[in-house]
Amino acid sequence: MDMGSISPELLLASLMVAATPILLAALGELVVERAGVLNLGVEGMMITGAICGFAVAVNSGSPAIGFVAAAGGGAVLALLFALLTQVALANQVASGLALTLFGLGLSSLLGQGYVGIKPPPVAKLDIPLLGDIPFLGRVLFSHDLMVYLGLALVGLIWWVLKYSRAGLILRAVGENHDAAHALGYKVVRIRVMAILFGGACAGLGGAYISLIRVPQWTEGMTAGAGWIALALVVFASWKAGRVLLGAWLFGGVTVLQLNLQAAGFAIPVEYLSMSPYLITILVLVIMAGDKSRAPASLGRIFHASQ
Amino acid sequence: MTTPLLSISGLTKAYPGVVANDAVSFDIMEGEVHALLGENGAGKSTLVKMIYGLVKPDSGAMALHGAPYAPPDPHAARKAGVAMVFQHFSLFEAMSVAENVALGMEEPPRLRDLATRIKDVSETYGLPLDPGRIVGDLSAGERQRVEIIRCLLQDPRLLIMDEPTSVLTPQEVEILFQTLRKLSAEGVAILYISHKLEEIRSLCDQATILRQGQNVGTCLPRETSAREMAEMMVGSSFAAPERASRAPGEVALEITGLSVASPSAFGTALKDIHLSVQAGEILGLGGVAGNGQDELLAALSGELPSDAGAIRLNGTPIGWLGPTARRELGLLAAPEERLGHAAAPDMSLTENAFLTGAQREGLTARGFIRWTAARAFARAIIERFDVRTPGPDVAARALSGGNLQKFVIGREVLQRPRVLVVNQPTWGVDAAAAAAIRQALLDLAANGAAILCISQDLDELMEISDRFGALNEGRLSEIRPAQGLSVEEIGLMMGGAHGMEVAHV
Numbered sequence: 001m002d003m004g005s006i007s008p009e010l011l012l013a014s015l016m017v018a019a020t021p022i023l024l025a026a027l028g029e030l031v032v033e034r035a036g037v038l039n040l041g042v043e044g045m046m047i048t049g050a051i052c053g054f055a056v057a058v059n060s061g062s063p064a065i066g067f068v069a070a071a072g073g074g075a076v077l078a079l080l081f082a083l084l085t086q087v088a089l090a091n092q093v094a095s096g097l098a099l100t101l102f103g104l105g106l107s108s109l110l111g112q113g114y115v116g117i118k119p120p121p122v123a124k125l126d127i128p129l130l131g132d133i134p135f136l137g138r139v140l141f142s143h144d145l146m147v148y149l150g151l152a153l154v155g156l157i158w159w160v161l162k163y164s165r166a167g168l169i170l171r172a173v174g175e176n177h178d179a180a181h182a183l184g185y186k187v188v189r190i191r192v193m194a195i196l197f198g199g200a201c202a203g204l205g206g207a208y209i210s211l212i213r214v215p216q217w218t219e220g221m222t223a224g225a226g227w228i229a230l231a232l233v234v235f236a237s238w239k240a241g242r243v244l245l246g247a248w249l250f251g252g253v254t255v256l257q258l259n260l261q262a263a264g265f266a267i268p269v270e271y272l273s274m275s276p277y278l279i280t281i282l283v284l285v286i287m288a289g290d291k292s293r294a295p296a297s298l299g300r301i302f303h304a305s306q
Numbered sequence: 307m308t309t310p311l312l313s314i315s316g317l318t319k320a321y322p323g324v325v326a327n328d329a330v331s332f333d334i335m336e337g338e339v340h341a342l343l344g345e346n347g348a349g350k351s352t353l354v355k356m357i358y359g360l361v362k363p364d365s366g367a368m369a370l371h372g373a374p375y376a377p378p379d380p381h382a383a384r385k386a387g388v389a390m391v392f393q394h395f396s397l398f399e400a401m402s403v404a405e406n407v408a409l410g411m412e413e414p415p416r417l418r419d420l421a422t423r424i425k426d427v428s429e430t431y432g433l434p435l436d437p438g439r440i441v442g443d444l445s446a447g448e449r450q451r452v453e454i455i456r457c458l459l460q461d462p463r464l465l466i467m468d469e470p471t472s473v474l475t476p477q478e479v480e481i482l483f484q485t486l487r488k489l490s491a492e493g494v495a496i497l498y499i500s501h502k503l504e505e506i507r508s509l510c511d512q513a514t515i516l517r518q519g520q521n522v523g524t525c526l527p528r529e530t531s532a533r534e535m536a537e538m539m540v541g542s543s544f545a546a547p548e549r550a551s552r553a554p555g556e557v558a559l560e561i562t563g564l565s566v567a568s569p570s571a572f573g574t575a576l577k578d579i580h581l582s583v584q585a586g587e588i589l590g591l592g593g594v595a596g597n598g599q600d601e602l603l604a605a606l607s608g609e610l611p612s613d614a615g616a617i618r619l620n621g622t623p624i625g626w627l628g629p630t631a632r633r634e635l636g637l638l639a640a641p642e643e644r645l646g647h648a649a650a651p652d653m654s655l656t657e658n659a660f661l662t663g664a665q666r667e668g669l670t671a672r673g674f675i676r677w678t679a680a681r682a683f684a685r686a687i688i689e690r691f692d693v694r695t696p697g698p699d700v701a702a703r704a705l706s707g708g709n710l711q712k713f714v715i716g717r718e719v720l721q722r723p724r725v726l727v728v729n730q731p732t733w734g735v736d737a738a739a740a741a742a743i744r745q746a747l748l749d750l751a752a753n754g755a756a757i758l759c760i761s762q763d764l765d766e767l768m769e770i771s772d773r774f775g776a777l778n779e780g781r782l783s784e785i786r787p788a789q790g791l792s793v794e795e796i797g798l799m800m801g802g803a804h805g806m807e808v809a810h811v
Contacts, residue, residue, distance in 0.1 A: 172398050172409050179396035182360065183410055184380030
């Protein structure tokens with residue numbers, strides 16, 4: 001065993017990369033759940049985004065267009081969920097599970113011609129000066145644009161939910177949809193928009209895996225990241241800042257345990273593999289011990305009575 | 307002042323199976339306090355929802371300041387100067403007062419400025435309120451202030467109030483009325499819905515009476531007696547509750563030194579409660595909502611266990627018994643919250659009748675439900691208490707509030723309790739139905755049951771109770787004979803009972 005082979009600099013840098021897919025997906029789901037909708041189809045939307053982004057990036061040669069397509073793909077799949085739950089008033093849990101299964105199948109179908117192909121590389125931002133700072137430069141300022149987009153999204157969502165009128169209305173709809181309706185807010189329209197946003201974010205998260213993190217296309221390559229994102233939202237008490245913390249924690253332990261495995265650490269591999277899940281959940285459960293609770297209308301079907 | 311502020315002509319709205327409003331017409335003048343009267347289901351709510359833009363009329367027209375007025379949604383109504391205080395609060399419990407107010411405004415200022423304005427308005431109108439508090443922590447009376455202030459901040463021309471006083475103390479009602487009179491003097495018109503006819507007589511200039519969706523007449527409340535108005539609403543005369551003189555029997559329910567913590571984070575703990583109720587007696591407990599009423603009911607129904615000796619039924623300690631065991635002994639309870647506490651909303655009336663009646667009505671046989679007997683019991687409740695519903699297989703949720711209330715009270719009364727505890731027995735129930743429920747309670751007492759009636763409706767408590775006490779922050783005031791108590795004395799009992807010595811009756 002050789003602990004010296006683990007470089008903290010590299011570890012922290014790869015933590016940010018490992019955390020980005022679940023961060024993006026969890027942020028989208030956070031907005032959806034704050035609007036009172038429980039969409040369990042995050043995994044399906046992620047994998048659909050992964051293949052849409054991959055295919056379009058390969059064909060167009062531009063990863064940027066690929067990411068746009070990934071967001072679009074995730075949103076289109078989310079639209080299906082929105083139609084089922086907001087228009088046809090179907091059960092949200094069942095619809096979400098169906099969406100995941102559908103997304104996994106659809107992505108395999110779309111991805112048949114793309115196995116073994118390399119996507120166009122994504123340039124890392126070369127930030128002058130900041131990137132040259134020892135240690136910090138490598139950890140914080142040597143990533144691709146999507147990492148920073150994820151971080152910006154954390155701040156944006158936090159600010160919108162806490163301070164903006166749109167965020168207030170979104171939370172109102174999730175808190176008590178009958179009262180929001182009585183005050184004249186368009187509950188269904190607001191929820192559909194939130195669902196589409198959640199789909200787009202999940203799609204981006206999926207494409208980050210297929211275009212940057214891995215980067216290649218294999219069936220089922222999201223490997224449960226969508227479910228982690230879902231759990232993260234709950235354990236983070238529906239707060240954007242805690243989602244970031246949870247994503248970093250999960251990404252960090254994932255990277256660390258891989259490093260430990262490579263270093264031949266004397267713990268059975270199975271324990272190391274389960275450690276990210278255990279530690280993330282443990283920490284967030286402890287933090288969730290305060291008064292915060294789920295949006296009161298979460299998962300309830302809204303039907304304007306008159 | 308010749309053009310009415312709001313003129314309604316021929317408004318009609320039909321739902322599948324019922325015509326909620328049938329060609330309703332009337333005018334509201336500027337600065338007028340206009341009462342809208344009617345039984346439960348007479349179409350008052352539908353009418354105000356049309357004025358507020360929540361429901362579109364099938365036909366008919368409205369005019370505001372003489373100009374055509376057809377709000378497509380509440381935003382348009384608010385922009386036109388129409389504001390509404392809802393009967394079932396339209397508040398968001400997890401949010402602060404300021405956020406709740408902002409949600410009901412069209413162009414709210416920044417939250418910080420809004421907080422200042424909330425403070426200003428709440429002080430001007432004598433409705434103290436801290437903008438930073440979370441609504442879930444507020445009492446019912448305070449929640450209503452949030453709704454009222456939300457309306458006042460928009461400088462409304464017409465203020466619609468749907469049963470605003472059902473949760474207030476007499477002093478708070480007086481403050482509200484001062485606020486409303488002040489507004490009306492400023493030229494604001496008020497459309498006021500209430501079941502409390504005496505209030506309408508003292509407050510309103512005009513009254514329009516709806517019966518089965520039709521405008522059946524107007525009257526000047528100041529010159530019409532409450533009884534005449536009630537009869538116009540019902541369309542026939544009905545008997546006011548009569549109390550038979552009765553001699554109280556032995557002590558049926560005795561509470562000594564009951565102290566329990568509240569099960570909910572926002573609740574009030576009960577602190578050293580002493581009281582006793584004799585057979586054939588009604589003890590009325592007043593107090594503003596959130597002062598331990600729910601906890602007292604839970605402690606008596608058996609949902610909240612206490613020391614065995616703290617509660618005695620005919621001398622037997624029952625403090626540690628659960629609800630089913632207490633029911634078998636003859637202690638029944640009807641909680642305030644109809645949907646979700648007194649009744650399971652999505653279950654049928656038969657199933658709901660079974661849920662509390664299983665033991666005393668013998669609705670089970672060897673662990674199986676006797677459906678025929680359960681249905682017969684439900685039918686008996688429906689018939690005896692005039693519950694308006696197609697039949698016992700209807701879900702509890704489908705009944706209007708007043709009808710469901712008649713059902714949940716009737717369900718307990720028909721089980722011949724030895725002690726009955728009720729919380730807010732006539733909340734949101736129209737005059738005729740309320741009279742019927744009160745009469746049923748009086749009859750039950752006349753037949754030798756002991757009744758503990760917790761209510762925020764003081765007129766009701768004065769009408770039926772023999773002795774009166776008030777809850778304040780989980781403490782019980784001195785208990786005094788109800789006859790001869792003045793409103794001021796009652797207000798003092800409700801407002802601050804701390805310094806007084808608790809009566810050991």
